[in-house]
Amino acid sequence: MKIFSGLSRKATYLMAAAALAVMAAPMSAKAEDRVSAVHAFPEFLVYTKTFLAMVADINERGKGIVQIDVRGGPEAIGMFEQPAAVRDGVVDMVHTPGSFYGANVPEIDAMVASRVTPMEARANGGAALMDKAHQERFNVRHLGWVDGGIKFHIYMNSEPKFRDDGILDLTGVKLRDNPIYHAFFEQLNATTASMPATEVYSALEKGVVDAAAWTEIGIPQLKWNEFLKYRVDPTFYNTDIGVIFNLDAWNALSPESQKLIQDVVIEWEGKSYADRQAEVAADAKTLADGGMSFVSHSAEAGETYRKMADDSAWARMYERIDGGGAGAETYMALRKAYALAE
Structure with missing residues (x-):
């Protein structure tokens, strides 16, 4: 009986060990979440460099928790197709300007016309409102606004002309367009x-085309200054580059993965803002040294010019979200959060 009893105990131990192994296998496989990602712009642009550095930060701090696999940029999925790809779950995460999908999430125009920094928008509740709109309208989380605070210029290959009221006149100018600018350019x-x-x-x-709008930084990297010889001042709008994440894929992540990714993105909101501000003067010097002329509006006309741009963005959002009716509360909350300077 002792022999059989011993064998029984041994068999019990083996069965218990096998059961534990079976239970541990899926736990081990699930211990590290995997995330797929793409970025809108080519790798040589500073905005993509920010994203890749942020991903490297997440991957370093997320060993054993979460890892992000970057599949590439517009060569992998067209830049204008990337928002739909993350919405539909083709990829988990995308780094892209919000204006690329503004027709689907019109609230993004609050960032376009913002007079506050990304950090201020997060502190005053604007970031939470933006995330809520993304979840409800586009099946994604809006995790953060990176490389914020960079504004736009119009760059031209011929000397700018001005109307009688001192505002830039683009009659006859063939200008590269983008949804973010269209209403203003009209x-x-x-x-x-x-x-x-x-x-x-x-x-x-x-x-x-013989003119294009672009941010305060990046023209030398794109080499557009080989053709564009005039920069119109002042600046207008803001970069609205964000990190969006498929909502279903986000909910499938472990709480540890969610916290790590969100925390790092928030850290990079502040870091990237500071880094980009330091580069504005450097790029301006590069352009000036290369022969580009900076042509300014008068102070009064310049403020009118900026207000025309901002008003066109707010008006577009107002119409799209029914700001005078069902969307009035959202419109006013976003205006309060993102246009504090008004």
Whole structure:
């Protein structure tokens, strides 16, 4: 009986060990979440460098918890197709300007016309409102606003002309367009052509366009200054580059993964803001040293010019969300959070 009893105990131990192994296998496989990601712009642009550095930070701190696999940029999925790809779960995470999907989430225009920093928007509840709109309208989380605080100029290959009231006149100018600018450019009477940023160099070279709007930084990297010789001041709008994450994929992550990713993105809101501000003066010097002329509005006309841009963005959002009716509360809350300077 002792022999059989011993064998029984041994068999019990083996069965228990096997059961534990079976239970541990899925736990081990699930211990580290895997996230797929793409970015809108080519790798050489500073905005993509920010994203890749942020991903490297997450991966370093997320060993054993979560790892992000970057599949590439617009060569992997077209930049204008990326928002739909993350919404539909083709990829988990995308780094992209909100204006690329503004027709689906019109609240993004609050960031476009913002007079506050990303950090201020997070502190005053604006970031939470933006995330809520993204979840409800687009099946994604809006995790953060990175490289914020960078504004736009219009760059031209011929000397700018001005109306009698001192505002830029783009009559006859073939301007590269993008959804973020279109309403504003219409007011300036431009002839517009919409195209991805990756096609602009060729379009300038061939004369398809002779002007383009872009941020305060990045023109030298794109080499558009080989053709564009004038910069119109002052700046207008803000970069609205964010990190969005498929809502279903986000909910499937462990709480540890969610916290790590969100915490790091918030850290990079502040870090990237400071880093980009330091680069504005450097890029301006590069352009000036290369022969670009900076042409300014008068102080009064410049403020009117900026207000025209902001008002066009707010008006677009007002119409899209029914700001005078069902969307009035949202409109006013966003205006309060993102336009504090008014």
